[in-house]
Amino acid sequence: MTLLRTRDLVVHYGDFQALFGIGMEIADGETIAIIGSNGAGKSTFLRSLAGLLAPSSGRIEFAGVDITGMPANRVVASGLALVPEGRKLFPSLSVEENLLIGGYAKRKGPWSLERIYRIFPDLKEKRRNPGTALSGGQQQMVAIGRALMSNPRLLLCDELSLGLAPIVVKDIYARLPEILAEGTSVVVVEQDIGQAMKVADRFYCLQEGHVSLAGKPGEVGRDQVSAAYFGV
Amino acid sequence: MVDWINTVLQGLLLGGLYALFATGLSLSFGIMRLVNIAHGDMIVLAAYLAYAVVTHFGINPFVALLLIVPAMAAWGYVLQRVVLSRSLTGSILTPLMVTLGLSIITQNVLVSVFSADSRAIPAGGVETAAVPLGGGVTLGLYPLIVMATAIGVIVGLQLLLGRTELGRAFRATSDDQETAQLMGIDNRLLYGLAMAIAMGIVGLAGVYLGIRANFDPSAGPSHLIYAFEAVVIGGLGSLWGTLAGGMILGVSQSIGFRLDPGWGILASHLAFLAVLVLKPNGLFPRTRDR
Amino acid sequence: MSMDLTLAAPAEPAAPPAPPAPPAYRVERATRASRIGAAALGLATLALLAMPWWADRASIRSMGEILYVLALAQTWNLLAGYGGLISMGQQAFVGLGAYALVVFSLKLGLNVFLAIPLAGLTAALIAIPAATVVFRLRGAYFAVGTWVVAEVFRLLITNTMWLAGGNGLSVISALTGIPRWWRESAILWFAVVLGVGSTLGLYLVLRSRFGLALKAIRDSEAAAESVGVKVPALKWIVYVAAAFGCGAVGALAFITKLRVAPDAAFSLDWMTTMVFLVVIGGIGTIEGPLVGAAVFFGLRWLLADYGVVYMIVLGALATLVMLKMPEGLYGFLARCYRLDFFPVQRRLIPRDQGE
Structure with missing residues (x-):
């Protein structure tokens, strides 16, 4: 069953057009990778799905409901959560408070503080620390946990690997199956193709605001991907 | 010697009133980065509302609080949603000018309704009662009530901000408005609530001001200045710092006043400038200024 | 063929040493409005200075x-x-x-x-x-x-x-x-x-x-x-x-x-007066305060008998202008009609259009 569908999504920043009619479909339980170089429009796309940017035209349907132009605070209540680029933890909140505020929308579901601490045991012992006192990898875990606390049906992850050592990135990606086991669909956005393609069922490649390629990781050749990625 | 002890004690207790003036300002700055130039005029507005209620219905001013505080809170919410929210566009000029306009409007509406004459809220003697501590040292009963209220308000706000879900949401919004929305926080509603709380405290401050001293429609700006000074001395975002700031203002004012009646208010301004020169971030800084 | 071409252009002098190419643009600072503005300002100043001889x-x-x-x-x-x-x-x-x-x-x-x-x-x-x-x-x-x-x-x-x-x-x-x-x-x-x-x-x-x-x-x-x-x-x-x-x-x-x-x-009135003039007229423009002064003194003249109302109207006007057109009355008009009486910016005018 289709969980998310966008049609002809166009987004502007002032006079600058960032997205030129993106069409995408994500089914329940799927893991999707969105890849593309810096400035391809990946973050813009996620931010418009999450309700932080209002599209100029086009349509976003989530779980059969039109959420185009819905403000971010209501989008999350309908089951779509974003782990923002750069983690964006709240510095005046402790780790546990950061996680708790993730559940502000009061959506029912399987996630609780205990579950989050089970997946990310590091966080439990640091739960009284301010979120910003943690290592980069641990901060990313808080950011993911915080998004999960809203019990999303679709989890959007923007550049999980940004600024993290490869071993830490691997560690974080290793927790993905536990999240998927709850039936949550996941979108990972990365500049780094390798990690994202390994976990994804399907992928979309963005280039200058267009979908330049879509398919299944195993079925597309390396050259095809790099052509779609770099536009050569 | 006893006189001086009394002077300092009076000053410390006066700090309670200044802290009440300041907490609302501190809250709206801390959460919304809004410096409300009309803050002092809202205090005076609350005093006039209380004056009208007390003299019209003949009730005790402390009973009038039950009416004034919710009324001011509701006014704060409406003001935020209808006017102030539109001014929070990123530039600091807009909110400053909009609240300056609001200040002028409030002052002149008060003049046209209540005339420019100064008023005081009759409180039936509580304002002059004294509590002797022995050895000639006495404390005013009323300043003690004000101080107790100020401490109560600060403790209440600390609990609200530190222990409740709403408080978490306030702090999150203060840190990063956009990410807070991703948590499901409706920042416009939250800002409205923050202003409602701030104005509720302003209501309290206004009634307490009106019982203690005469007020007139043009008195607002000087109260804004005290409130602002207490916030800056204490350090932005620190509520206990704000109380300390109020006390520093109060003590320097009462000592100054004792030396020469003309120097009272000047002494508190000079104390503020001294702190500013020596510790520009205040005594207990917490929130970063943007 | 090539011979024909050279013959077809007899009027061109034999290639002199090429002069340095002129830049493809020139810097322009005056506009038509600004020339009108300068002239008007000059005349107005003279008229103002001469007021003791012609005004009451x-x-x-x-x-x-x-x-x-x-x-x-x-x-x-x-x-x-x-x-x-x-x-x-x-x-x-x-x-x-x-x-x-x-x-x-x-x-x-x-x-x-x-x-x-x-x-x-x-x-x-x-x-x-x-x-x-x-x-x-x-x-x-x-x-x-x-x-x-x-x-x-x-x-x-x-x-x-x-x-x-x-x-x-x-x-x-x-x-x-x-x-x-x-x-x-x-x-x-x-x-x-x-x-x-x-x-x-x-x-x-x-x-x-x-x-x-x-x-x-x-x-x-x-x-x-x-x-x-x-x-x-x-x-x-x-x-x-x-x-x-x-x-x-x-x-x-x-x-x-x-x-x-x-x-x-x-008095704080000095402050609010200057703020009103600038904000209502248009902050960050030279013309703004002139427009602000016209509005400020015009309203004062109109509402001379209603002191309190005058202040309320001014306060409301400043608030409204700040919220609805933060560039002020002049800024708003200038944007609509592309006016610029005191141009302080430098414009690059391409040669072929500008001359």
């Missing part, structure tokens, strides 16, 4: 006030609109100027009109230590901090018995001996110098390198700093210059008001 005394008096209030507005425009310094305490320097008038003319016996530039200098000198204190605050806190400084000056003078404390004193005795026609004319001429001078001065400053740096600061302090603009020094100069203007206006204003008292000299 009441008009001369009103025009004097309009001009010195305009001067105040331009100083705040420079501060807030270009320097990014949103001061709410400029009444400090108006008041200090007024008391400089008292000291120089009443106490030291100098000519009252000589006291005007001296009052400006006094205010500028006092602004230097004041700046070291208020520049510790930023943004909105700077605004209220400057206000506190103004209160401190007011209270200091209220407590100075030599200056008659809170009661204030009359400067009439300093004016005796100057014939009335000369007194009233000189007040007007000084007001013209201040009002037109501040407008023209702002224009010239903004056209200079200094102005370019100021506009860079207004747009982004960090970016300006990174390209080598000395931001603190520039802000400091702007603050001191604005204090000079306010001080001079303070002296002139109280020559017309005759009585100097702390509450009037350091």
Whole structure:
């Protein structure tokens, strides 16, 4: 069953057009990778799905409901959560408070503080620390946990690997199956193709605001991907 | 010697009133980065509302609080949603000018309704009662009530901000408005609530001001200045710092006043400038200024 | 074929050494509106200076006030609109100027009109230590901090018995001996110098390198700093210059008001008036305060019998303009009709279009 569908999504920043009619479909339980170089429009796309940017035209349907132009605070209540680029933890909140505020929308579901601490045991012992006192990898875990606390049906992850050592990135990606086991669909956005393609069922490649390629990781050749990625 | 002890004690207790003036300002700055130039005029507005209620219905001013505080809170919410929210566009000029306009409007509406004459809220003697501590040292009963209220308000706000879900949401919004929305926080509603709380405290401050001293429609700006000074001395975002700031203002004012009646208010301004020169971030800084 | 081509162009001289190619553009600073503006300003200034010969005394008096209030507005425009310094305490320097008038003319016996530039200098000198204190605050806190400084000056003078404390004193005795026609004319001429001078001065400053740096600061302090603009020094100069203007206006204003008292000299009304002129007209434009002055004095004339209503209308108008058209009335009109009477920007005009 289709969980998310966008049609002809166009987004502007002032006079600058960032997205030129993106069409995408994500089914329940799927893991999707969105890849593309810096400035391809990946973050813009996620931010418009999450309700932080209002599209100029086009349509976003989530779980059969039109959420185009819905403000971010209501989008999350309908089951779509974003782990923002750069983690964006709240510095005046402790780790546990950061996680708790993730559940502000009061959506029912399987996630609780205990579950989050089970997946990310590091966080439990640091739960009284301010979120910003943690290592980069641990901060990313808080950011993911915080998004999960809203019990999303679709989890959007923007550049999980940004600024993290490869071993830490691997560690974080290793927790993905536990999240998927709850039936949550996941979108990972990365500049780094390798990690994202390994976990994804399907992928979309963005280039200058267009979908330049879509398919299944195993079925597309390396050259095809790099052509779609770099536009050569 | 006893006189001086009394002077300092009076000053410390006066700090309670200044802290009440300041907490609302501190809250709206801390959460919304809004410096409300009309803050002092809202205090005076609350005093006039209380004056009208007390003299019209003949009730005790402390009973009038039950009416004034919710009324001011509701006014704060409406003001935020209808006017102030539109001014929070990123530039600091807009909110400053909009609240300056609001200040002028409030002052002149008060003049046209209540005339420019100064008023005081009759409180039936509580304002002059004294509590002797022995050895000639006495404390005013009323300043003690004000101080107790100020401490109560600060403790209440600390609990609200530190222990409740709403408080978490306030702090999150203060840190990063956009990410807070991703948590499901409706920042416009939250800002409205923050202003409602701030104005509720302003209501309290206004009634307490009106019982203690005469007020007139043009008195607002000087109260804004005290409130602002207490916030800056204490350090932005620190509520206990704000109380300390109020006390520093109060003590320097009462000592100054004792030396020469003309120097009272000047002494508190000079104390503020001294702190500013020596510790520009205040005594207990917490929130970063943007 | 090639032979034919060379023959087909006999009029062309044999290739001389190629002159350096002219740039494909030229820098243009004037516009049609600006040429009209310059001419109008020149004529208006002459007409204003000649008012004692063609206008009645009441008009001369009103025009004097309009001009010195305009001067105040331009100083705040420079501060807030270009320097990014949103001061709410400029009444400090108006008041200090007024008391400089008292000291120089009443106490030291100098000519009252000589006291005007001296009052400006006094205010500028006092602004230097004041700046070291208020520049510790930023943004909105700077605004209220400057206000506190103004209160401190007011209270200091209220407590100075030599200056008659809170009661204030009359400067009439300093004016005796100057014939009335000369007194009233000189007040007007000084007001013209201040009002037109501040407008023209702002224009010239903004056209200079200094102005370019100021506009860079207004747009982004960090970016300006990174390209080598000395931001603190520039802000400091702007603050001191604005204090000079306010001080001079303070002296002139109280020559017309005759009585100097702390509450009037350091009144917040000076501040709100300059803010209204600038905000309603359009902050960060030279023309804005002119439009603001027209609205401000026009409304005052219309609502002369309703003092309180006038203030409420002004407050509401300022609030509405700030919320609905933050660029002000002039800014709004200029955007709609592409007006620019005092162009301070440099435009690149491609040669083929521009000539």
